[in-house]
Amino acid sequence: MLLSVQDLSVSFGGVHALNLSHFTLRDKELRVIIGPNGAGKSTFLDILCGKTKPDSGKVLFNETPVLGKTEVEIANLGIGRKFQKPSVFPSLTVYDNMLLAFKMKKSILASLFFKPTEEIDTRIREVAVKVGLITELKKVAGELSHGQKQWLEIAIVVLQDPKLMLIDEPAAGMSDEETEKTGELLMQLARHHGIIVIEHDMKFVEQIAKELVTVLVRGKLLVEGSFDEIRNDQRVIDSYLGRANVQLENF
Numbered sequence: 001m002l003l004s005v006q007d008l009s010v011s012f013g014g015v016h017a018l019n020l021s022h023f024t025l026r027d028k029e030l031r032v033i034i035g036p037n038g039a040g041k042s043t044f045l046d047i048l049c050g051k052t053k054p055d056s057g058k059v060l061f062n063e064t065p066v067l068g069k070t071e072v073e074i075a076n077l078g079i080g081r082k083f084q085k086p087s088v089f090p091s092l093t094v095y096d097n098m099l100l101a102f103k104m105k106k107s108i109l110a111s112l113f114f115k116p117t118e119e120i121d122t123r124i125r126e127v128a129v130k131v132g133l134i135t136e137l138k139k140v141a142g143e144l145s146h147g148q149k150q151w152l153e154i155a156i157v158v159l160q161d162p163k164l165m166l167i168d169e170p171a172a173g174m175s176d177e178e179t180e181k182t183g184e185l186l187m188q189l190a191r192h193h194g195i196i197v198i199e200h201d202m203k204f205v206e207q208i209a210k211e212l213v214t215v216l217v218r219g220k221l222l223v224e225g226s227f228d229e230i231r232n233d234q235r236v237i238d239s240y241l242g243r244a245n246v247q248l249e250n251f
Contacts, residue, residue: 008057030190040219080162090142101156147178
């Protein structure tokens, strides 16, 4: 099992943001997590990457305890995070953004004398092809479209060579064409990485959710199942709309 979570709990100001009894993820599994606003989805990813410290619980990644480690230590274990809002360097080229993300020694001395090797250059170009940015490598990142910035940030995570990728709302603000391409990209990446995706766009969820979908509500696990099972589950419908016998429009 790539990831195993038990009794994970965190409160903010006395309010339970997350009270997750269990969660597991297999290697090279793409899992989508859905739920209404305030369900604890982003908080869960924050804990996994070390940004937020839980009050209690247990998280094992590749059988290694994660809780208590720093964000850098967790990243070095092989967990990479893409946040909802792209955080690329807008004044640098796409190539230089990807170069900075490459997994290598980052000491001051190494940086002063660093020159990209042929191996690094080849890897950057391979990832650029994968995310659809091979023709944009010389472009300043600030000039990219919103969708392209999202792809660049996914490329940055891929270049860190993670075993697990945490992807927060990748389809937000994208055109229909960009959303579809992003779904295809994530399914391709799932051949080599475990991936957890948080998403609200149900058409996008339907595209990429080929295995289990996890539903969180008020910080707790409501149900897990296939996309078809989830969209027809009255508990899920009620949790989004707060009233019975109404189908979700996006479903």
